[in-house]
Amino acid sequence: MITAISGPLASYAAQHLRLDIEGGVATLTLNRPERKNPLTFDSYAEMAAILRAATHDDAVKAFVVTGAGGNFCSGGDVHEIIGPLLDRDTKGLMQFTAMTGELVKAMRACPQPIIAAIDGIAAGAGAIIAMASDIRLGTARAKTAFLFNRVGLAGCDMGACAILPRIIGQGRASELLYLGRSLGGEEALAWGFFNAIHEPDVLQGAAAKLAREIAEGPNFAHAMTKRMLQMEWAMSLDQAIEAEAVAQALCMTTQDFRRAYDAFVAKQRPQFKGD
Incomplete structure (x- = not known):
């Protein structure tokens, strides 16, 4: 097995x-x-x-x-x-x-x-x-x-x-x-x-x-979304909001977040890499 x-x-x-x-x-x-x-x-x-x-x-x-x-x-x-x-x-x-x-x-x-x-x-x-x-x-x-x-x-x-x-x-x-x-x-x-x-x-x-x-999307962020969908089943609304604040702040440290901004400024589609 x-x-x-x-x-x-x-x-x-x-x-x-x-x-x-x-x-x-x-x-x-x-x-x-x-x-x-x-x-x-x-x-x-x-x-x-x-x-x-x-x-x-x-x-x-x-x-x-x-x-x-x-x-x-x-x-x-x-x-x-x-x-x-x-x-x-x-x-x-x-x-x-x-x-x-x-x-x-x-x-x-x-x-x-x-x-x-x-x-x-x-x-x-x-x-x-x-x-x-x-x-x-x-x-x-x-x-x-x-x-x-x-x-x-x-x-x-x-x-x-x-x-x-x-x-x-x-x-x-x-x-x-x-x-x-x-x-x-x-x-x-x-x-x-x-x-x-x-x-x-x-x-x-x-x-x-x-x-x-x-x-093709921001894979670190996708993983975070899936994790929070799972975790928040057992949370109060206040706990969920606090947990999502931490999760989103972590996503803001990724290069994908910067790529999205740079692409927006350049009027291009972002190419996400999951980092």
Whole structure:
């Protein structure tokens, strides 16, 4: 099982999913299309390790997470994960649930914004990966389902009860987590779960374009925005304002801030470098 990655991601050969890096954008593709891209113990761990390693890789400025073959992710593999879990004791089950939670922690902790491109099925842990991303693009035919109750489990999985209500509201999150029903693409857009929907044949291009636009921006500042979005969940308004004052002052020490001013004076578009 992959637990750590050393060195830049550009030289890393992923074993349990596909990793492509181009122009500062890293694309993670869950690549088992014949099974609708289910997760395994190894792909959980490898994806988390890649995102952890990205914290120290300045060349990667944004992520796209997607699935191959017209589906996003069908959740944990029934045969490779669900079946073996039935033979584990409580300690072993806790080790598994802690490991799955580490993926969401890695997604929220990595400084790079993450865009999920969601077509077809996004179920169980697949829905969680979509939820834990910063921005979600989908298709009208996408079906997102937090279906844990359908297999006799609680909806409180991998941070769902903390994150999902903040995206779509408490009542709508409760409905999805209690019923386990699928959220269609148009409904996901109306509820604010999807930022936009596209035709399936242009979804990947739209996600890549958005990721490139983010990658061309002030990356230190983007990382600060992501960090503050995370931290301020647990702050009062006064605390948030004070924390943002410190964060913004730090951003004002960057060369990107000076470049933006110089470009404005010269009536040019700033070329950000992340320093």
